[in-house]
Amino acid sequence: MEGETVKSIxxxxxxxxxxxxxxxxxxxxxxxxxxxxxxxxxxxxxxxxIAANVAADATNVTNATLPTGGMMAAISGIWALFWIIIMPIAMFIMTFIAYALFAVFYNIIIPKIGGLKLIFAEAANGFELTSIPVVPAALSISAVMAVLGAIYGLIMGIMTGDIVLAIIWLITYAISWFVMYFIIVALGTVFYNFLQPRIGGIKLVLE
Structure with missing residues (x-):
C-alpha cells in the first residue's frame, strides 16, 4: 500500500x-x-x-465566633466533584463536538483540495506508515482548521453584539488558525519523516 489519500473521515x-x-x-x-x-x-x-482557638487563647478573645473550617470542607468536596466527574464529562462533550465538526468539514473541503496523504510499506503483520507528505498534510488539516477558526471567531464576535467585530474576528481567526496549524502539522510531519527510518513508525494491522 503506497500513497493512500484520506478522502473522508x-x-x-x-x-x-x-x-x-x-x-x-x-x-x-x-x-x-x-x-x-x-x-x-x-x-x-x-x-x-485549631489555629483559630490558639489565636483566641493567645489574644484572650472571648465570646467571638471562631472559624470552623466548614467552608474549606465544602470546597474540598466541590473541588473533587469538579475535577473527577464534571471535567471529564464536559471534555467529552466539547471534544466530541469539535472532532465531529472537524470530520464534517474535512469531508466537505478535502475532495476539493486533495487530502492527507499517507505512504505505507508492508511490515511483518500489517503495514507501517513510512512517510507523510508534508504539504498535503499541512494544507488539508490547516484548511479545515481555518474554517473552524472562522466559525469560532464569528460566534465570539456575535456574542459581543458587534457585527463589524464579528467579521473582523472571523477573518482574523481563520487566517491565524490556518497559519498556526499549517506550521504545527508541517513540523510534525517533518519530524515524523526524519525519525521514522531511525526509530520506526506507526504500524497498522489492516483487515
Missing amino acids: PVVSFALILSVIVALITFLTGLYIGLAGSSIFSLASGVIP
Missing part, C-alpha cells in the same frame, strides 16, 4: 473514539488534581479551627 466513530480518549485522560488527570486538592482543602479545614 467517518464522523461519529472518529469523534467518539477520540473524545472518549480525551475524557479518560481528563479523568485520570482530574483524579490526581481532584484528590490532591481535596486533601489540601480537607487538611486546611482541620487546621483552621
